[in-house]
Amino acid sequence: MTDEPTGGSTSRRKFLTAAGSAGALALAGCTQSGSGGDGGDGGDGSSLSGTIDIAGSSTVFPLATAMAERFQSPDSPSGHPEVNINIQSTGSGGGFANHFCPGRTDFNNASRPIQPEEEEACSENDITPVELTVATDALTVVVNNEADWIDCMTVEELRQIWSAEDPPTTWSEVNSDWPDQDIELYGPTDASGTYDYFIEAILGEEGPGHRQDYSATEQDRTIIQGVEGSENAIGYLGFAYYSQNTDRVKALGIDDGDGCVEPSLETARTGEYTPLSRPLFTYVKQSSLAEEHVAEFARFWLENATSQSIVADEVGYVPLNDEDQQATMDALESAIENASG
CATH class of the missing domain: 3.40.190.10 (Periplasmic binding protein-like II)
Structure with a gap:
């Protein structure tokens, strides 16, 4: 099981209240002087910068919010406070149709698999969705x-x-x-x-x-x-x-x-x-994975998808087991390599 990153903890009730009342959340980091634009070193605690846009499922919204907050936390040794993450709760289908497949977001959260017509809509805009399983829900x-x-x-x-x-x-x-x-x-x-x-x-x-x-x-x-x-x-x-x-x-x-x-x-x-048990997903646009801050956030989410304290205790879903996490991580790394190539 992946250790929970330190710092940046917010109660699950805050996530769910935000999802219910606002339907969107912008987790903007504090910009330090002398940095800007995309890029930076990742994975070693040094700063990344850039913007990540996420839409989709209201069910996955609190989990995405928990991961985004930790990824950005200035109190964490591996935090990236200069990365701005904007999360909207639009529904899985609304996210695919109005945000992800038209190319307006980097991720689309979904509480069911992407449908063939959505894949076709994405393909028409040269968008390749990469499926990442992130948890299990009990409807x-x-x-x-x-x-x-x-x-x-x-x-x-x-x-x-x-x-x-x-x-x-x-x-x-x-x-x-x-x-x-x-x-x-x-x-x-x-x-x-x-x-x-x-x-x-x-x-x-x-x-x-x-x-x-x-x-x-x-x-x-x-x-x-x-x-x-x-x-x-x-x-x-x-x-x-x-x-x-x-x-x-x-x-x-x-x-x-x-x-x-x-x-x-x-x-x-x-x-x-x-x-009524079901897997939960986030889909990331393969071309966005060529940007280091997007790739690092996707890795961070999957690294913590086995966390009992975050996924189960704080948000209220079943974490991935080690086997499923590794299979999903392998798919992500392959997509990152394809995007970068």
């Missing part, structure tokens, strides 16, 4: 704390609630033991990788699709607020946001045929939490 279904009539839901019940085909309006239509009250639904927009993954895992890509009569948002805090505010509400979002709000909403266990399994870092790590 979490939440209800109101006062909903004492439910603690677990089958995959079929979850599918019925969110399907566009003959969607139920009351809880009792799904399960006769549940109250005859209108269901209030909260979830991510169709620009979100979480939305895409939910369709893949629960509704099926060849199915009728995701119902649209729900409160859709790119801000996970809005999902928490909506579910907290109504005893009849249900929503879904990444585990990190739930884990910082366990006193405000209740997570449901999911029964995929072998009994109810609650979402947790451990059940996601072991693969017990099916079908």
Whole structure:
């Protein structure tokens, strides 16, 4: 496991609050006199400078923020305070379509793999995306704390609630033991990788699709607020946001045929939490890796992707194991060599 860099620590709650309220974060370093532009020595604690632009998934946003803050920390022996890192929470699809594939950003965070049409859009602009796996998430279904009539839901019940085909309006239509009250639904927009993954895992890509009569948002805090505010509400979002709000909403266990399994870092790590465990990614533009400060930040992120203290304890995701980290690092180094050549 990679040691956590010293200095620059900010609580996970700060990251999640920033992601929910602002949707963007600029981590600007203090510019020292006599330096400017790209370049500088990297990897030995001496200064790099330049700008890195990142957009994409709200789910990956807090992890990217944690890594960026440490990379820039002036208190760390390996920190690079003259590198400015701008991070936007736009949704995975919105990031690819509006920022990364048009060439406006160096990285795109994603909570699902890049889609063929996105790869084609990138290719049309001579952009080669390099996929880096950075963590594992447990997509979490939440209800109101006062909903004492439910603690677990089958995959079929979850599918019925969110399907566009003959969607139920009351809880009792799904399960006769549940109250005859209108269901209030909260979830991510169709620009979100979480939305895409939910369709893949629960509704099926060849199915009728995701119902649209729900409160859709790119801000996970809005999902928490909506579910907290109504005893009849249900929503879904990444585990990190739930884990910082366990006193405000209740997570449901999911029964995929072998009994109810609650979402947790451990059940996601072991693969017990099916079908809602998922890998998280960041994609870096290969040509950007020719710039030393971008390549060093990508290396830094992967070097710390196995960190229990950062990835799990602070942000709320499952860190990479050593084998996956090495495979991803090999892919990154190959891309850096290609970019530089």
